[in-house]
Amino acid sequence: MTAVDERGMAKYLDEIEPPEGVKAELLRGVIVMMASPDLVHNLIVLHTQRQIPLERWYPLQTQDVGIVGEESMPVPDLVVAAPDVLPAAGRLLPSQLVTAVVEIVSKSSVHQDYVVKRSIYAAGGIPTYLVIDPIMAQCVLLTKPAGQGEDADYHAQEIIKFGEPVPMDDLGLELDTSEFGTLPDVRPHRYP
Template structure:
């Protein structure tokens, strides 16, 4: 009988193999989050416009800005696909679909109906554990931005030590990236109603 750690390693390889070979239907996207393959519908126009407004304000001469790029996290069974990946120009010139987390300066997620828990909880700890210096959560349902900095810890207990919330219309300072983000053009969506 195989030991539990050997079985876990085999299971992890199987999940990665299944994820690598997954055929995602048009209009959907898939992510690997803590060993679970998560598939969701593609984003709406409000979401995509917000991502574009953010990307347009980050200077391309200093920063590489990649939309929906898979990121690899060491010591994590996760390959999330953030809405926007920001890294210093030249930080990762390797081929392939995965950007290594240590090359990343900022990750941006725009909350959707199905991603609330993942963006605020699961990805927050994954990104902190990976040492991503800045995590920006943009929530069109609440019309607010949450800027998280100073990652600390490992695994499920990892988190950011510093958080600042700003409402849409306010300028949002993005540390390290050196941008005062104009949020006045961010669209909103009707507030989400809690499940009964």
């Protein structure tokens, strides 16, 4: 295991079986469970995944990421890695093999996606973190990770409204956001 886990929460997480349709992940020593996503979420994942060229990148869903020095095993909505760096098997993909992670915000994941995971992914040195936010109809592109632990952060941040292309330089592509839907009747938030 690559994550620091003094309380044994990772072992506990391995042993529990969440109900069908529930995702469980370890974020800074806290087990967080999320219900099945909204259709808007799933369609954004689909539209994003289809734009990533499989000959250069594998966009993986439900892939646990291990981060050295972190008591965390996040499960991003999409993990993007080069096919030639992937291990033959295993549940935990080391963060140093990951080029990009994508999270789609839901009304219950706003704080985790914008604050907690931002710091965790930066601590893992993941070059690109893309937050797709159907509440605010925007994408937040985070690059240039630096720091350790809770002080880790991304030094570059760009906010792009839905309908505008997102320059995913580390993947060598521009992400078309024109097909991304929004969540109706959800109160706006103040992030990032």
